Amino acid sequence: MRSVPSRLVRQITQDLHQHMALYGYELIELPVIETADLFLIKAGDQVLGKLFTFERHGQQLALRPEFTAAAAHRYTRLNSSEPARWQFCGQIFEDDPNDSSRSYQRLSIGAELIGISEVAADAEIISLAARGLDRTAIRSWSVTIGHTRLMRQILARAGLDSRMERFILNHLPALADPLKGKSFILEQIDRFLLGKSASNQREETDPARSLETLSDITVNAQTMGGRDHQEIARRLAQKRRQVAERPQIIHALDELERWNAVNHPPDEAFKLMDSLVAPDDAVSRQTLAGWQRTIELLRAYQIPDERLTIRPNLARSWAYYTGVVFELTADGRHLGGGGRYDELLRLLGSQRDVPAVGFAYYADQILELIPATSHADVRLITIPVMSENAVASAVWANRLREQNVPVRLMPSEQVQENAPFILTVDNRQRAFLDDETFTLSDIDRLVNILRGLL
Numbered sequence: 422m423r424s425v426p427s428r429l430v431r432q433i434t435q436d437l438h439q440h441m442a443l444y445g446y447e448l449i450e451l452p453v454i455e456t457a458d459l460f461l462i463k464a465g466d467q468v469l470g471k472l473f474t475f476e477r478h479g480q481q482l483a484l485r486p487e488f489t490a491a492a493a494h495r496y497t498r499l500n501s502s503e504p505a506r507w508q509f510c511g512q513i514f515e516d517d518p519n520d521s522s523r524s525y526q527r528l529s530i531g532a533e534l535i536g537i538s539e540v541a542a543d544a545e546i547i548s549l550a551a552r553g554l555d556r557t558a559i560r561s562w563s564v565t566i567g568h569t570r571l572m573r574q575i576l577a578r579a580g581l582d583s584r585m586e587r588f589i590l591n592h593l594p595a596l597a598d599p600l601k602g603k604s605f606i607l608e609q610i611d612r613f614l615l616g617k618s619a620s621n622q623r624e625e626t627d628p629a630r631s632l633e634t635l636s637d638i639t640v641n642a643q644t645m646g647g648r649d650h651q652e653i654a655r656r657l658a659q660k661r662r663q664v665a666e667r668p669q670i671i672h673a674l675d676e677l678e679r680w681n682a683v684n685h686p687p688d689e690a691f692k693l694m695d696s697l698v699a700p701d702d703a704v705s706r707q708t709l710a711g712w713q714r715t716i717e718l719l720r721a722y723q724i725p726d727e728r729l730t731i732r733p734n735l736a737r738s739w740a741y742y743t744g745v746v747f748e749l750t751a752d753g754r755h756l757g758g759g760g761r762y763d764e765l766l767r768l769l770g771s772q773r774d775v776p777a778v779g780f781a782y783y784a785d786q787i788l789e790l791i792p793a794t795s796h797a798d799v800r801l802i803t804i805p806v807m808s809e810n811a812v813a814s815a816v817w818a819n820r821l822r823e824q825n826v827p828v829r830l831m832p833s834e835q836v837q838e839n840a841p842f843i844l845t846v847d848n849r850q851r852a853f854l855d856d857e858t859f860t861l862s863d864i865d866r867l868v869n870i871l872r873g874l875l
Contacts, residue, residue, distance in 0.1 A: 436556040446508040451491040457483040463490040484514035504536035531781030538776035544718035562751040567735025579673035590739040690731030757782040801827035813850040
């Protein structure tokens with residue numbers, strides 16, 4: 422990452438804070454250090470190897486890798502039924518082995534809307550995130566929107582068990598990869614089923630039926646090819662399960678292939694998805710209708726269709742998100758993303774599922790796209806200082822600062838000859854700006870002139 426001027430970071434942060442405040446989002450402070458299990462509950466294996474952890478007083482602690490889990494935990498502790506609109510900003514910490522820069526900490530800015538389930542909340546968060554980029558110098562942004570719940574509902578019609586559904590969803594990217602495709606996923610499924618059978622043979626193998634099958638093969642043998650009856654029974658049960666599930670799995674993959682092809686602007690995408698949903702699938706049709714209402718609300722927020730792409734298989738995390746998900750991009754960079762996570766708060770201790778949706782900007786990526794000159798330098802008055810005018814310069818600087826005019830004192834030999842906003846002071850406490858002379862009694866007139874310049 423290039424070196425970014427601190428003033429630019431502060432300016433972008435301030436602009437985004439002000440933008441989110443216009444939507445009613447309160448800036449909150451969240452702990453830098455939390456119990457490690459707080460983040461493991463949310464992301465599990467995805468974050469396990471990336472956490473910075475340490476132990477204190479017998480408790481495993483971690484530096485925060487993100488803000489959502491901490492915000493959700495805070496809401497749970499409040500035990501409130503009132504919606505919360507919170508924004509956050511601060512450093513997060515992650516040891517990502519895929520990050521060649523080895524940047525272990527980075528700035529994260531975002532928001533959470535907790536306690537509102539309507540599609541209006543989804544549209545508000547997407548609008549908040551997208552319109553925030555307008556407050557920066559980035560103009561070419563676009564939003565890609567997916568829906569994890571809809572894809573789960575489509576897959577559920579295949580009648581597979583929940584573990585197989587999760588496995589297939591996690592391998593969806595391979596389905597769209599021409600070098601992998603359906604055959605690769607089927608191969609991975611066979612390996613998965615074999616492993617599942619080995620680890621769950623007591624639960625999933627019917628010993629009586631397996632041994633009955635064995636008796637058809639051999640009556641007296643105690644082992645076969647070095648394998649005992651238990652091993653053979655397990656493998657036979659595994660083969661039966663593979664044969665029984667294979668038509669359902671292939672049907673599910675065929676269906677998901679059709680959904681993977683949806684990657685279009687809203688009108689075209691929803692027309693295609695409407696044709697893909699089975700006529701008798703009322704549940705999926707209801708979800709699809711809600712998604713369409715979200716897009717209608719985004720139009721009301723003046724987010725044009727040409728900025729939107731509908732891609733139902735977009736998934737930031739199948740285990741975590743429960744509805745709409747989205748990503749912000751510009752010039753080939755991912756600038757942020759988020760989605761709905763209605764089940765997280767119960768996992769963190771709530772007595773019920775609490776609707777929630779949020780997002781985070783990848784601030785480092787945003788700053789990479791913003792030219793260092795896109796936000797004006799802080800303008801201030803420079804007073805050149807020599808030994809003979811040091812006292813008078815300090816007096817003038819102090820009086821001007823009292824009037825909220827920014828002033829810096831610089832050794833005269835370090836002031837560039839053509840530097841802007843130079844106020845010269847002599848040892849008689851007179852100030853000179855261009856061709857005008859001012860005394861301390863003229864300070865109000867000078868302040869008005871300086872404010873016009875700045």
